[in-house]
Amino acid sequence: MTEDHELKVTFECANSRDVTGDGMADLADAILILKLLAGANITDAISPCADRGEDSNIGMAELLAILRAIVAEL
Ligand SMILES: [Ca+2]
Numbered sequence: 001m002t003e004d005h006e007l008k009v010t011f012e013c014a015n016s017r018d019v020t021g022d023g024m025a026d027l028a029d030a031i032l033i034l035k036l037l038a039g040a041n042i043t044d045a046i047s048p049c050a051d052r053g054e055d056s057n058i059g060m061a062e063l064l065a066i067l068r069a070i071v072a073e074l
């Protein structure tokens with residue numbers, strides 16, 4: 001007998017703009033999203049913490065958020 005099960009996972013996110021999972025939002029995160037947008041073959045882990053809008057997509061909205069965070073620290 002097989003049944004469908006739903007798995008819910010809760011993440012503790014130190015930084016909501018962190019894509020690489022190192023706890024910081026920096027250029028490495030922006031570059032990883034640029035690679036994603038460019039269709040590169042990504043082997044790095046993508047942190048679910050970075051998702052904005054809870055649409056399960058990482059894209060321009062996340063890239064802009066990271067760039068804004070970087071610029072704000074300059
Ligand atoms: Ca990072």
Ligand SMILES: [Ca+2]
Nearest residue numbers: 051052055057
């Ligand atoms: Ca998103």
